[in-house]
Amino acid sequence: MFISDIRKEFYEVVAxxxxxxxxxxxxxxxxxxxxxxALFHCDQVQYTLVPVTGWQDLGTAFLEHKxxxxxxxxxxxxxxxxxxxxxxxxxxxxxxxxxxxxxxxVVNVYNDTQIKLLIKQDDDLGVPSYDDIFxxxxxxxxxxxxxxxxxxxxxxxxxxxxxxxxxxxxxxQRERREWEARRREILFDYEQYExxxxxxxxxxxxxxxxxxxxxxxxxxxxxxxxxDQWVHDKITHMKYVTDIATMQxxxxxxxxxxxxxxxxxxxxxxxxxxxxxxxxTLYQHWTLYESICNSxxxxxxxxxxxxxxxxxxxxxxxxxxxxxxxxxxxFNSMDMTIKENLxxxxxxxxxxxxxxxxxxxxFGVHFGFKNRFLASDMVHATAALLESTEKDExxxxxxxxxxxxxxxxxxxxxxxxxxxxxxxxxxIQQTVASCICTNLILSQGPFLYCYLMEGTPxxxxxxxxxxxxxxxxxxxxxxxxxxxxxxxxxxxLIMAAPKDVEKGTVIVVGITPESETSDKKNFFGRAFEKASxxxxxxxLHDNFDTSIIELKTEDRSKFLDALITLLS
Amino acid sequence: CNEAKSExxxxxxxxxxxxxxxxxxxxxxxxxxxxxxxxxxRALRWEYGSVLPPNIRFHMCAEELQWFGQxxxxxxxxxxxxxxxxxxDITQDMKPPKSLYIEVRCLKDHGxxxxxxxTVILLKKNSQHFLPRWKCEQLIRQGVLEHVVS
Numbered sequence: 179m180f181i182s183d184i185r186k187e188f189y190e191v192v193a194x195x196x197x198x199x200x201x202x203x204x205x206x207x208x209x210x211x212x213x214x215x216a217l218f219h220c221d222q223v224q225y226t227l228v229p230v231t232g233w234q235d236l237g238t239a240f241l242e243h244k245x246x247x248x249x250x251x252x253x254x255x256x257x258x259x260x261x262x263x264x265x266x267x268x269x270x271x272x273x274x275x276x277x278x279x280x281x282x283x284v285v286n287v288y289n290d291t292q293i294k295l296l297i298k299q300d301d302d303l304g305v306p307s308y309d310d311i312f313x314x315x316x317x318x319x320x321x322x323x324x325x326x327x328x329x330x331x332x333x334x335x336x337x338x339x340x341x342x343x344x345x346x347x348x349x350x351q352r353e354r355r356e357w358e359a360r361r362r363e364i365l366f367d368y369e370q371y372e373x374x375x376x377x378x379x380x381x382x383x384x385x386x387x388x389x390x391x392x393x394x395x396x397x398x399x400x401x402x403x404x405x406d407q408w409v410h411d412k413i414t415h416m417k418y419v420t421d422i423a424t425m426q427x428x429x430x431x432x433x434x435x436x437x438x439x440x441x442x443x444x445x446x447x448x449x450x451x452x453x454x455x456x457x458x459t460l461y462q463h464w465t466l467y468e469s470i471c472n473s474x475x476x477x478x479x480x481x482x483x484x485x486x487x488x489x490x491x492x493x494x495x496x497x498x499x500x501x502x503x504x505x506x507x508x509f510n511s512m513d514m515t516i517k518e519n520l521x522x523x524x525x526x527x528x529x530x531x532x533x534x535x536x537x538x539x540x541f542g543v544h545f546g547f548k549n550r551f552l553a554s555d556m557v558h559a560t561a562a563l564l565e566s567t568e569k570d571e572x573x574x575x576x577x578x579x580x581x582x583x584x585x586x587x588x589x590x591x592x593x594x595x596x597x598x599x600x601x602x603x604x605x606i607q608q609t610v611a612s613c614i615c616t617n618l619i620l621s622q623g624p625f626l627y628c629y630l631m632e633g634t635p636x637x638x639x640x641x642x643x644x645x646x647x648x649x650x651x652x653x654x655x656x657x658x659x660x661x662x663x664x665x666x667x668x669x670x671l672i673m674a675a676p677k678d679v680e681k682g683t684v685i686v687v688g689i690t691p692e693s694e695t696s697d698k699k700n701f702f703g704r705a706f707e708k709a710s711x712x713x714x715x716x717x718l719h720d721n722f723d724t725s726i727i728e729l730k731t732e733d734r735s736k737f738l739d740a741l742i743t744l745l746s
Numbered sequence: 747c748n749e750a751k752s753e754x755x756x757x758x759x760x761x762x763x764x765x766x767x768x769x770x771x772x773x774x775x776x777x778x779x780x781x782x783x784x785x786x787x788r789a790l791r792w793e794y795g796s797v798l799p800p801n802i803r804f805h806m807c808a809e810e811l812q813w814f815g816q817x818x819x820x821x822x823x824x825x826x827x828x829x830x831x832x833x834x835d836i837t838q839d840m841k842p843p844k845s846l847y848i849e850v851r852c853l854k855d856h857g858x859x860x861x862x863x864x865t866v867i868l869l870k871k872n873s874q875h876f877l878p879r880w881k882c883e884q885l886i887r888q889g890v891l892e893h894v895v896s
Contacts, residue, residue: 196865215849215876218876219847219849219876222846222847222876223876224847224875224876224877224878225875225876226867226868226873226874226875226876227873227874227875228870228873229872229873242868242870243868245866246865246866246867246868572872574871574872574873575872577872578851578872578874587895
């Protein structure tokens with residue numbers, strides 16, 4: 179069931195209890211977790227935090243902890259399947275689920291006792307009404323048995339042989355069949371597309387705000403959670419802008435409280451500010467030139483994998499009057515005169531080159547003399563740490579490192595994350611360039627397909643879901659800019675990359691077509707399931723995002739063929 | 747040395763003196779070493795509690811173990827004499843505590859751990875917990891848990 183008053187129905191319930199936090203491995207979940215941890219520290223609620231990477235992990239973690247805990251909080255996992263059926267908990271376990279995955283499973287919505295959803299009811303959900311899906315048995319009379327066996331032969335009951343009763347029975351059965359057909363249709367429509375709702379970090383920030391325990395740190399984490407949804411293309415642009423406006427209200431409220439003429443804040447205090455900043459990834463921690471070359475937006479608009487594109491870039495820089503020597507220097511060491519009007523200069527110049535939205539609404543933070551970060555910088559750094567492919571580091575090690583990097587006291591962790599993120603971005607751009615130049619993207623009819631061979635440089639980086647999704651998105655954008663085939667521009671993209679060489683599996687990701695007004699609703703989850711069933715391929719649907727699966731390399735071709743037939 | 751003088755072999759006196767000084771010096775070194783060991787054994791009581799892990803006991807000789815036992819007894823009777831009837835455990839809270847509960851991170855798999863109200867916590871690698879400070883101190887010293895400061 180949906181929780182209406184998050185303070186009374188969630189926080190006050192768990193405030194005196196011990197809670198198990200099961201947190202998924204994405205940045206939004208990490209930020210939500212930090213906010214909740216800070217609240218729990220404030221009120222001394224004992225908790226145990228366990229990172230989980232997939233459904234199997236979730237099941238194991240639950241089994242290990244179910245004896246000791248009654249209350250479980252699931253962050254960014256658990257809403258889109260029938261949780262009670264999957265975990266088989268005891269009757270007194272209570273689950274609080276704060277998840278951005280939609281659609282929320284109908285059983286989770288209508289269960290009144292054990293599942294509490296920390297999701298706003300108007301959050302674009304479209305849940306079918308109760309009567310359309312569940313049916314009470316009282317009006318069945320003493321005919322047919324219960325729904326699951328659908329039987330119509332009354333066993334051991336007195337049969338009535340008069341005409342009226344037989345007719346009524348036939349009528350009831352017909353009605354039931356119609357109702358069931360409608361139910362199947364409704365459920366199919368509801369569960370067909372997968373998409374994302376409001377950020378979990380923002381939900382928990384709202385809880386903190388309602389409790390008036392919100393701090394600037396928590397606000398910053400909420401902003402990072404929202405920006406993660408935007409960077410990884412999980413929400414529509416409209417929703418992003420609306421949520422930014424909500425966050426902006428909080429930011430101005432916090433800023434208003436502290437700074438006035440008499441007492442100005444110490445330089446070490448954290449200041450969050452609204453920025454209408456450039457869409458150049460990590461540009462303040464890199465050189466401007468590198469940033470332009472490796473940001474998806476600019477690289478695709480200039481088509482930097484072609485010679486022509488490189489020339490255009492040089493023209494662009496010359497147009498703005500930026501000397502090459504300055505542009506190739508670290509941003510912090512650039513000339514002050516250039517840095518002052520940089521944003522406006524770049525915006526003006528990019529309008530001429532067809533890049534109308536080079537600037538995006540976002541937030542930045544500033545503390546100490548040296549430390550300035552934009553929200554997207556933090557997202558990229560933390561994501562790189564979370565999915566780092568160093569040897570001997572398990573997923574939970576990476577989780578802990580990424581969680582640490584979000585605290586202000588672990589700046590060296592954050593900086594190492596930024597370095598990793600730079601490497602990742604360079605790898606992505608090089609892979610995109612090579613894929614486009616060697617025409618690795620094939621049109622399979624209803625979708626585009628690309629397979630990364632095992633020997634590709636940096637292919638290890640792309641065995642992780644978020645990195646591969648980012649590559650997929652950039653590749654599709656680049657493809658749309660480079661192809662002349664009008665039909666291909668509207669197709670979605672499926673990408674496969676080797677995941678585990680010893681086990682012989684690949685990771686397969688499907689993303690929605692590239693468009694300005696995309697509603698980001700992904701149907702690949704269901705499609706993958708059906709294709710896997712029909713060809714009995716060995717797949718593992720372990721990721722919380724149903725559009726990301728693991729597949730045995732040998733089954734690749736038959737799986738693809740099944741998908742093509744399914745989606746044509 | 748006196749014998750040497752009486753027998754008239756005066757040239758041996760320097761070498762005797764030298765050897766004697768060497769012996770005395772060696773004795774001083776050995777006693778300094780043994781005393782340092784004793785100080786470390788005393789520190790072990792504060793670090794590990796009253797039961798020493800077997801790998802440490804392996805490196806101590808019988809007399810040192812005996813000394814440790816007596817030190818333990820003397821510390822225990824001192825602690826009992828403080829703080830009224832129950833005594834005061836001064837080996838806890840070696841640094842002034844800042845909060846009742848602390849956040850700890852588990853560095854290795856330690857299995858189950860029971861806290862005061864009877865509930866059991868599973869300490870698995872890389873899980874984080876928010877627990878009462880006094881229960882965690884032992885495990886922090888042993889290196890199983892790590893205090894997380896954010």
